Amino acid sequence: xxxxxxxxxxLSIIPSFQLSAQTVDDLAIRFAGMTAVTGLExxxxxxxxxxxxxxxxxxxxxxxxxxxxxxPKRLVACAxxxxxxxxxxxxxxxxxxxxxxxxxxxxxxxxxxxxxRVTVFGARGAVPGIGAVRSTHLTRGRIGPSSxxxxxxxxxxxxxxxxxxxxxxxxxGIDLLSPVSLAKRPHRYGDRLLAAPAAARRASCAALAxxxxxxxxxxxxxxxxxxxxxxxxxxxxxxxxxxxxPFAEALLLWSGRRTAAGRAPAxxxxxxxxxxxxxxxxxxxxxxxxxxxxxxxxxxxx
Amino acid sequence: xxxxxxxxxxxxxxxxxxxxxxxxxxxLAPLVEAYGVSGAEGPVREAVKRLLPAWAQAETDTAGNLWxxxxxxxxxxxxxxxxxxxxxxxxxxxxxxxxxxxxxxxFFSSLFEGQPALVHTPKGDVPxxxxxxxxxxxxxxxxxxxxxxxxxxxAATMARGVSPGSTVTMAKQFVRLAGTRATGRSFxxxxxxxxxxxxxxxxxxxxxxxxxxFVFSTREEIGLExxxxxxxxxxxxxxRVHAIDTFVSADSPLELSNFxxxxxxxxxxxxxxxxxxxxxxxxxxxxxxxxxxxxxKLQVGxxxxxxxxxxxxxYGVVDVAMGWPLRYSHSPAEVVDLRDVVSxxxxxxxxxxxx
Numbered sequence: 001x002x003x004x005x006x007x008x009x010x011l012s013i014i015p016s017f018q019l020s021a022q023t024v025d026d027l028a029i030r031f032a033g034m035t036a037v038t039g040l041e042x043x044x045x046x047x048x049x050x051x052x053x054x055x056x057x058x059x060x061x062x063x064x065x066x067x068x069x070x071x072p073k074r075l076v077a078c079a080x081x082x083x084x085x086x087x088x089x090x091x092x093x094x095x096x097x098x099x100x101x102x103x104x105x106x107x108x109x110x111x112x113x114x115x116x117r118v119t120v121f122g123a124r125g126a127v128p129g130i131g132a133v134r135s136t137h138l139t140r141g142r143i144g145p146s147s148x149x150x151x152x153x154x155x156x157x158x159x160x161x162x163x164x165x166x167x168x169x170x171x172x173g174i175d176l177l178s179p180v181s182l183a184k185r186p187h188r189y190g191d192r193l194l195a196a197p198a199a200a201r202r203a204s205c206a207a208l209a210x211x212x213x214x215x216x217x218x219x220x221x222x223x224x225x226x227x228x229x230x231x232x233x234x235x236x237x238x239x240x241x242x243x244x245x246p247f248a249e250a251l252l253l254w255s256g257r258r259t260a261a262g263r264a265p266a267x268x269x270x271x272x273x274x275x276x277x278x279x280x281x282x283x284x285x286x287x288x289x290x291x292x293x294x295x296x297x298x299x300x301x302x
Numbered sequence: 303x304x305x306x307x308x309x310x311x312x313x314x315x316x317x318x319x320x321x322x323x324x325x326x327x328x329x330l331a332p333l334v335e336a337y338g339v340s341g342a343e344g345p346v347r348e349a350v351k352r353l354l355p356a357w358a359q360a361e362t363d364t365a366g367n368l369w370x371x372x373x374x375x376x377x378x379x380x381x382x383x384x385x386x387x388x389x390x391x392x393x394x395x396x397x398x399x400x401x402x403x404x405x406x407x408x409f410f411s412s413l414f415e416g417q418p419a420l421v422h423t424p425k426g427d428v429p430x431x432x433x434x435x436x437x438x439x440x441x442x443x444x445x446x447x448x449x450x451x452x453x454x455x456x457a458a459t460m461a462r463g464v465s466p467g468s469t470v471t472m473a474k475q476f477v478r479l480a481g482t483r484a485t486g487r488s489f490x491x492x493x494x495x496x497x498x499x500x501x502x503x504x505x506x507x508x509x510x511x512x513x514x515x516f517v518f519s520t521r522e523e524i525g526l527e528x529x530x531x532x533x534x535x536x537x538x539x540x541x542r543v544h545a546i547d548t549f550v551s552a553d554s555p556l557e558l559s560n561f562x563x564x565x566x567x568x569x570x571x572x573x574x575x576x577x578x579x580x581x582x583x584x585x586x587x588x589x590x591x592x593x594x595x596x597x598x599k600l601q602v603g604x605x606x607x608x609x610x611x612x613x614x615x616x617y618g619v620v621d622v623a624m625g626w627p628l629r630y631s632h633s634p635a636e637v638v639d640l641r642d643v644v645s646x647x648x649x650x651x652x653x654x655x656x657x
Contacts, residue, residue, distance in 0.1 A: 091555070093555075094480075095555055107440045108434075108435075108440065111412065111442070112416060114412070114413065115410070115413040115630060115633035115634055115635050116413070116417070116634055116635055117477070117485065117634070117635055127480075128477050128478075128479060128485070129479065130479075130485050130630070130635035130637060131635065132554055132555060132556050132629070132630060133410070133413065133556070133630050133633045133635070134554075134556045134557060134630075135550045135551075135552075135554070135557065135628075135629070135630055135631040135632070135633075136408055136409050136410060136631055136632040136633070137408075137550040137605065137606040137607040137631050137632070138550055138552060138557055138558070138562060138605075138606055138631075140408075140577075140606055141606075142558075149441045149442045149443050150441075150442060151440055151441065151442050152412075152442060156556070158554075158555045158556065160479070160554075160629070160630075160637055161479055161480050162478075162479025162480035162481055162483030162484075162485075162637065163480045163481070164480075164481065164567070168480055168481070169480075172480060185418065185473070187418040187429060187431070187473075188429065189418075189428075189429035189430050189431065189450075189451060189452045190430075190450075190451060190452015190453060191452060193452045195418060195431050274450075275416065275431065275433065275434050278416040278434045279416050279417060280416050280417065280418060280431040280432070280434065282431065
């Protein structure tokens with residue numbers, strides 16, 4: 001066998017697309033550090049527009065990119081958004097009170113705010129704050145062992161920015177409807193495990209972004225959509241269906257409403273999670289890597 | 303871009319800091335970011351040593367307390383702030399690799415549930431997560447917490463250097479808030495340590511009329527154990543002890559305002575009455591006079607909690623505790639005003655030099 005034929009044979013067995021595990025890991029960690037309160041995802045979609053070549057933002061706020069041409073026309077979509085909060089009021093002494101956006105996925109969801117770092121996204125940038133909590137010392141002797149132990153709810157939540165007045169808070173660029181979330185600090189542990197709020201959604205979007213960045217040889221047309229508002233009122237993916245459909249097939253990368261893809265037959269492919277819907281929702285980055293490879297195969301209809 | 307804007311915004315706010323506030327932050331931040339669960343204070347003690355003025359001669363006793371002595375003669379006056387912080391120790395490793403824990407100090411365990419964890423081992427910190435409870439169990443307080451370090455067997459966990467006795471905390475960071483306020487975990491009692499360090503740096507040693515001892519103590523959170531050893535070592539030698547510890551403040555929308563009303567940003571606090579000691583009223587009055595003479599902001603109040611100084615009182619030593627107002631004590635998001643740290647440091651210096 002000549003050297004040239006060896007080279008040609010080698011090239012023929014190299015997959016048309018090769019993912020770097022580091023790429024998926026990096027994207028997943030980067031996305032997990034972002035905040036996209038449902039309906040208020042613009043900061044994250046701004047970033048996606050820079051990361052995904054050829055992508056556009058549709059009128060609903062989704063980021064989409066169309067790959068290939070002709071038929072069949074298929075849709076693959078991940079969900080960017082998360083249940084979060086907006087500023088509902090600012091008290092005269094500078095505390096923020098909150099309104100939740102999206103239904104709490106667990107009864108203890110709001111309790112995660114208590115005594116933890118939060119971030120408020122104001123007109124002048126991200127502002128650190130904390131969720132107020134009673135001081136341990138000052139409860140001593142005041143709560144009997146038979147007293148009720150009610151769960152902390154959003155109505156108990158006061159965000160302390162360090163501001164001493166409402167004017168101080170507003171001077172930081174904070175106002176009604178400013179998005180609020182737990183401070184995002186993606187945490188790696190074990191063997192390529194990633195813990196963060198909404199880790200599975202972010203890792204799924206990372207896998208999709210990595211798959212698109214790899215320029216797969218698409219069969220027909222594939223619309224890859226990074227969608228908004230999967231958790232509140234109308235869904236972003238329905239808007240994609242209306243604006244760019246109909247699709248012969250749809251693949252949704254999150255569990256939940258199968259009707260979200262409109263009339264297209266939709267399959268769901270969600271990453272396995274541990275500690276779901278908590279601040280340490282955990283996914284395996286190995287699974288994210290495998291998902292990206294599977295998406296490439298799906299796009300190439302292999 | 304938003305990050306850049308935020309950096310510029312906060313940078314411009316910090317630029318307005320006085321030199322004293324900036325100095326307080328430069329000492330406090332590294333102390334807050336050191337880990338030292340009760341009984342494992344080594345990293346904090348080493349951080350304190352690094353921050354001492356060059357002239358200071360520090361000694362560590364068998365209880366782990368760090369001592370710095372200044373001046374000579376009677377009456378001996380002691381300042382004492384504690385090095386340790388609340389947290390957990392590993393009591394067992396299950397077959398599935400997860401860690402069973404015991405609390406060290408008093409706090410709401412719900413604040414650690416479902417949060418990132420750090421297991422401190424001789425091989426370094428091992429990351430994990432405090433496992434959230436099963437979703438069906440709905441009440442504020444979780445069952446005893448465990449930590450998942452991402453392994454599936456006891457052997458795999460131990461191979462990472464984790465063993466019973468390892469201490470466990472969650473990652474922490476010193477973060478500036480609006481104005482001169484800041485948040486972090488273990489301000490209790492790293493602020494006390496900071497105030498003592500700042501006082502030592504600014505102390506006019508030539509002005510001292512008697513010996514002053516600065517103690518950085520261990521195991522306060524689990525029963526004032528380091529202070530017990532320090533008090534026993536000094537016996538009746540000391541005349542006064544000033545515990546330098548948190549004044550847990552009711553300055554929060556969630557607290558009752560029946561007592562402990564010392565707003566943050568309004569200065570240091572004479573901790574005149576707590577759960578472990580009562581300062582004789584004449585000594586509170588003296589403290590107020592010292593503050594007025596030096597123009598230092600001082601509040602007077604009563605709060606909950608114990609203090610290291612109470613270990614000295616059985617030897618006839620008077621405990622004149624001082625602190626600074628703190629919001630959200632023993633939580634991962636304590637809040638302090640750095641101006642109060644400066645006031646407390648100034649009070650320590652004034653007391654050492656003039657009382």
